[in-house]
Amino acid sequence: MASITFYGAARTVTGSKYLLEAGGSRVLIDCGMFQGLKRLRQMNWAGTPFEASEVDAVLLTHAHLDHVGYLPRVVKEGYHGPVYCTGATAQLAELIMLDSAKIQEYDAKYANKKGYSKHKPALPLYEGRDVLETVKLIEERSRGKWHNAAGPIWFRYQDAGHLLGSSSIEVEIREAKTTRLLFSGDVGRYDGPLYHDPQPAVECDYLVCESTYGNREHPEGDLLESLREVMKRSLARGGAVLMASFAVGRSQQFIYLLQLLKCDPSLPDFPIYLDSPMACHANDIYAAHLEDHDLSEGELCGDRPVLGGPAVHLCRSADESKALNHVKGPAVIISSSGMMTAGRILHHLKHRLPDPATTIVLGGYMAEGTRGRSIEDGSKTVRIHGQDITNRAAIEKVPGLSGHADRSGLLQWSGAIKTAPKRTFLTHGEPDSMDAFAATLNSDRGWDVACPEIGERCELD
CATH class of the missing domain: 3.40.50.10890 (Rossmann fold)
Incomplete structure (x- = not known):
């Protein structure tokens, strides 16, 4: 039976990692770094919660650090499969990962010089050379076309309107019956400067949706x-x-x-x-x-x-x-x-x-x-x-520059789904925002909504 395990962005806004398993294949959607509070940052050092070498493919929604920043660590630990993303995401991800490695190397060097780290010696999570190895694995894929990720798992990118190259991902598990999932990535703002409006959500059996602004509205005005x-x-x-x-x-x-x-x-x-x-x-x-x-x-x-x-x-x-x-x-x-x-x-x-x-x-x-x-x-x-x-x-x-859809925007985007998904998983939000948006989807639409914990595995029937 197919399943999805939430290894990040569960009950928090950072560290996006979702492992999809079907037909003997394992595909990781996003591979982000935990940021923010110390207890979250320490999770980057807790060890990769899955065997990196056993993952068949990685799909990236966009290039922000909390969606790609842990990828060089996974490569360092033995991942050697393809990393799929749009062309713009490929270029931005390389830039952001190299900058992350540079900062980590500097911080480790400084900690060793000052002697304040409990680790002897202090080490970076990964180095620039790990990023260069990661970049070799990146394969660009265009939006709007179906591509095979691994085994029965296929995917198609749609513009998410959040950042240059950002995408939502439609996934189909093509076995005796086809199961469709939709991963929102970070949904962009409608009428936001520079980016296209996010393409509407599509019909799906399971929806994994961000909820960063699930309980807030952006300021009104131009x-x-x-x-x-x-x-x-x-x-x-x-x-x-x-x-x-x-x-x-x-x-x-x-x-x-x-x-x-x-x-x-x-x-x-x-x-x-x-x-x-x-x-x-x-x-x-x-x-x-x-x-x-x-x-x-x-x-x-x-x-x-x-x-x-x-x-x-x-x-x-x-x-x-x-x-x-x-x-x-x-x-x-x-x-x-x-x-x-x-x-x-x-x-x-x-x-x-x-x-x-x-x-x-x-x-x-x-x-x-x-x-x-x-x-x-x-x-x-x-x-x-x-x-x-x-x-x-x-x-x-200057208020209103956030690149995330607010509560109304998330409702507009997901409102294109006319038949309720079997289950909607809310991720990438603080608990109060996530819970409020879950309550709205449940009361206004009658949707079955779950807010999984980190490490929670859910079967897809």
Whole structure:
């Protein structure tokens, strides 16, 4: 009998791993790293809960670390089969996994130098060479066509509208009877900037659906108009506009939206500086896959490129980053990290926070305890590199940039399924969000909904 085991993203939002078994074949859907709380991060070191060498194939929904970040570890432990994904996901996954390995190697080296690790010596979860071995296994597959994964297990990708290359996965187990599963991946937002709307969910016997925003709605209002008002105030101050951003996805959305605003004659012209080697690399990948974007708003700009062009300066080297200290406003500097915990953004904050002409634009959630949350809360001093930096900058917020569908979006996406699945499994959400969405599906649609625990195995009849 076919079965699915939930080895990650169960009662939590991270570490997506689902092992599907049928007809003697074993296929892993996503292979993500646990992130966030210490108890979750420690699960990355608890040992792979299945025999890596016995898995026949891996299917990836998209390239975010919590969906691909554990894959090099599985390869290191003996996995040698194919890794299937879209072409854009293949390129982004390589970039993200290499960055993850670099950070782990640095952290292990630093821990050994300072002697604070209980492990002697401290080791990374995997290294760059493990990523390179992983990349050799990647095989690109197009959307909209059926492909064989292993044995009786077939799959087809559909656009999830969440990140460049992101997909939901239809899976068919073709035995005496055909059993169809649908894995949502991360469902994107409707009418979100840069990405197409997610393709509707399809009829299925079993649904595995994310529930990140299962109990929340995104703020109402037009995102571009919100940013327009923020930029009017920011540019009027005459200083630099600092945007802390995640390197992959959010940075490209910022560039797209800012390019649209540059077409507005009521705004003064301004240059855009993207200051992050990883974000610059991701920008190159985005520019190479324009067919995967919804650039309909960009039609207002005529022939002006919306993801690049002479107004967008890509700062890859440290010297190019340092030179931004001499840039006078008005100008926009997009830099990482997203919550201002590390990276080049810290140098810009240190240099420009004391200037009241500076504007800090918060474009996403700032977790408690991060430097971004301190700035959001109006702290008059910000500690950077051991120094307390006076904060006189203006703080602006642009809500609604999340790449996940909210509660209404998830209901809209799954509402395309007219016949109730035999069972719906909710994953990739905090317990309160997951439980609330489960209650909605059960009460409003009469669906049989389960919220599996990590390690729970469920048979598919």
